[in-house]
Amino acid sequence: MANPVLDLVEERAEEIASLGADNEKAGKLTDRAAELLRETGVIRMFQPKKYGGAEAHPADFAETVMRIASLDGSTGWVAGIVGVHPWEMAMCDAATQEAIWGEDNDTWIASPTPRWASSSRSTAATSSTAAGASRRAPTTVTGSSWAPCSVTLRATWSSRRRAST
Numbered sequence: 001m002a003n004p005v006l007d008l009v010e011e012r013a014e015e016i017a018s019l020g021a022d023n024e025k026a027g028k029l030t031d032r033a034a035e036l037l038r039e040t041g042v043i044r045m046f047q048p049k050k051y052g053g054a055e056a057h058p059a060d061f062a063e064t065v066m067r068i069a070s071l072d073g074s075t076g077w078v079a080g081i082v083g084v085h086p087w088e089m090a091m092c093d094a095a096t097q098e099a100i101w102g103e104d105n106d107t108w109i110a111s112p113t114p115r116w117a118s119s120s121r122s123t124a125a126t127s128s129t130a131a132g133a134s135r136r137a138p139t140t141v142t143g144s145s146w147a148p149c150s151v152t153l154r155a156t157w158s159s160r161r162r163a164s165t
Contacts, residue, residue, distance in 0.1 A: 004041075006064045006067060009064060009067055012040060020072035033075050036075070041054065043083045043086070046084065052101070082110055089109060
């Protein structure tokens with residue numbers, strides 16, 4: 001079966017690998033490394049087609065992330081961690097998906113899941129496009145439970161771009 005995202009990763013393999021030292025020195029993904037993840041579509045592999053995703057098979061996602069990680073571990077780590085969250089959100093109701101991707105289907109999601117999270121505690125997650133490479137202010141998603149789809153979500157964000165330095 002074809003994996004067009006992996007094909008795009010292969011086309012950009014040399015550049016992904018060349019950014020490894022810069023990512024390491026910065027202690028985060030460079031803006032260009034984050035752009036490459038956007039351009040290849042790896043973060044949207046599990047995202048619903050309705051919101052510009054590929055609804056890819058998990059094996060294709062794993063193969064793609066492993067290839068990126070073989071080129072640069074940091075970029076692969078971000079691709080794997082951030083790229084799996086659309087799968088979780090795809091299981092949520094339509095209102096939740098619309099809150100996350102309705103205005104921008106390129107929204108990236110990250111969620112620290114504390115060990116103590118349960119239905120009796122409130123948990124907050126912050127979404128950004130990757131370690132300081134965001135195009136917008138972070139998105140905050142809060143609710144009364146951490147289990148996907150059982151959360152009453154409130155998503156807020158700013159579409160203002162970061163000031164260039």
